[in-house]
Amino acid sequence: MGDKKVWFVTGAGRGMGVDIAQAALAAGHAVVATGRDADRVSAAIGEHDDLLVIALDITDEQAAYTAVDTAVARFGGIDVLVNNAGNFYAGFFEVVSPAQLRAQMETNFFGPINVTRAVLPVMRRQRSGHLVTVSSLAGLVGQEFCAAYAASKFALEGWMESLRFDVEPYGIGTTIVEPGFFRTELLVEGVSSIWPELSIDDYDARTGETVEAWRSMNGAQGGDPVKLAAALVALVDSPLPPRRWVAGADAVSVVEQKARQLLEQVEAHRGLSSSLAHEDVTT
Template identity: 60%
Template sequence: MSKVILVTGAGRGLGTDIARQALAAGHQVVATGRRPEEVEKTLGGPQDNLLATKLDVTSLDDAHAAAQAAVDRFGRIDILINNAGNFYAGFFEEISPEHMHRQIATNLYGPMNVTRAVLPVMRRQRDGHIITLSSIAGLVGAEFNAAYAASKFGVEGWMESLHHDIAPYNIRTTIVEPGFFRTELLVDASTTWPEPTIDDYAERTTATVEAWKSINGQQPGDPAKLAHALLTIAGQDQPPQRFLAGADAIEGATAKAKELLAQAEASRELGDNLGHDDAA
């Protein structure tokens, strides 16, 4: 069944794969990006089932305008895929407060803005599906990932809570946690690399930037296959609340679950006995 799918960050990388496959499957696609004319060109030019429209996810006004444009053209929005994102790399002390704010503005407030604009449409329909790209970095913190992980951990908590808010209106949610995929996240247009500013970190910063750059183009995951998986999930009546994408993500999540269980057990002796004595 044809659906209206709004995809953010559709001008390149995974967003392009999602939009292209959705069009090929006969869906009506609202493909958004900062330069809609480039988005449309990337997807093969004007098409009856394609609306390319401007959207900077950090702008709530843009988000409302994109949602209205989708409704004006196609009458509804069935699926929102929050895909747009970027990566501010570095050790925490070398990430400026400005860069930290920008990271969270794009990766957390960005999907919040678009979702805030789309939800009134879905509530009126009493139907919809919000799919938000997180990352295995939203479950597992790692060296050089302080800003990115902070934004993605935020996505996880927001989406888990949002699920309960909107389930009564037949709106589903799915958090997607990819591992390493051969997308464009590590290209210079998406990644901001730190400059060594603190002597204690300088050698590690230089080496880690080189290591991360060497990964680009060598990641094991195929974004076209991920796009297909996301569209499969979008077509399910009961989609998963969380989808681990890639063998590395599944392995990382499994290890983290075991670690959390071990930490909970280790906390039991001290943590179990912190209630008031008169508590039932």
Template identity: 60%
Template sequence: MSQQNDQTGQKEDMTGKKVWFITGAGRGMGTDIAKAALAVGHAVVATGRNPEKVAHAIGENEALLAVKLDVTDPAAAEAAIQAAVDRFGRIDVLVNNAGNFYAGFFEEITPEDFRAQIETTMFGPMNVTRAALPVLRAQRSGLVITISSTAGIAGGEFLTAYAASKFGIEGWAESLAPEIAPFGIRTMLVEPGFFRTELLTPESTRYAESTIGDYAQRTEQTVTSWKSMNGLQGGDPAKLADALIRLAELEQPPLRFAAGADAVGLFDSRAKELQDQANAHRELSSNLAHDA
């Protein structure tokens, strides 16, 4: 009984279980997170554009509900949250994982593709979280996990659209945290480095068409390098999924979790860069107030 349209309408006995609601669960990291949650005895609402594909990827399990969801559609988000509550009665952990990747130099990414990136990886988590918050507030409990990226900590060339969406989601989640903390709801941002997921596959990554000669050589080099990296990334998504299960059990999960040794290194270097930038013109920066 894993499909949304197979529901009997009866809420299950959830004693001792948590209910995980995971977006983008049909492949990649979302599938691993769903499997990890089920493995320790939790119930999972796994969502994706194709619920049959989601159910097949995760495997048959009585504690699994696969639900159709396009995160860019607010009405679909509300319907998916309602389906979760109808089946399990509550939501304990929301994982905003669904994503894609529009890569390319800013001048060559079309405005439509740039907006499509923002719609999925910034407004998508917002749509789902907005739909879930009334449930979490009523419970006076819950954890909102948002899968960000090291591209939300430090930008870089070829990442303008993706980094813009991830920087946006970082600011949103950090600001949301104190708004909902009084209701017993926590938030956690996860910044993975390079993990062996499907992010760099043709199904997830769309490269901007090379149209400007000044960028042509760098575009070719970058695309070739990234395609060669696919399937060879160092991070193990199954281990990350297990780590998230552990972190979700904490009374106070971290606001941010650097996922992977490369992510920890980037956090360290970014912190130093910011400190160096603060110090570079400290006197000038500190003397911009009105004269007394």
């Protein structure tokens, strides 16, 4: 995919979405950059002849179809979709309200589904394309204070792993990106990070301590999103883009540990697990 392609990037008004859009433009591609506030997207990315900015709330299914139609009218097709938009509802499960949990799923899970549903007919007609969904280390490894966020990202992982079987016959590839901690705006309070609405005595002290810890991390994360964006564009442009990309040294280390734990847990009960066949099954 080294030739000029049309990239459709969600969440391009701030954070990693800006860097991905700019990296794709720098690599010679055309970019459709979307975000809730089109003016913010334009200001963040800057002017470019191959840039189309569209206002898009990914939780609005009809708006996704309208944005895709606008992109196709301008560029003739869509070659790479980057599902990047998302947010972070932090908190212990019992103090994250039901409304907050649903809102987390609407943005981080159903949002990418809305946009992908709108883009896939275009890619199927082309018999080519690539779907990139930005998940998280929290999509592979559950973490404290991340029950809602991890649930949304684990859902993304299962959807994308299964979706590839649906779309590969039509020349469409898939890549899941699992970043560790990168210096983006994900932890900016009130912008991408939302704290729990509920209060329970047993959790109050822990919640306060954990919120302060998260706040202290903002701006001090070890990963460089500009480097991640450039690497992602290079991977998608490569002859065989990966189906999964664990991004960041911290993420690599944690995923390796999780993989070892899974194998250890399988081995610990291998005999019992393998003894459960029905008696009429020949083994």
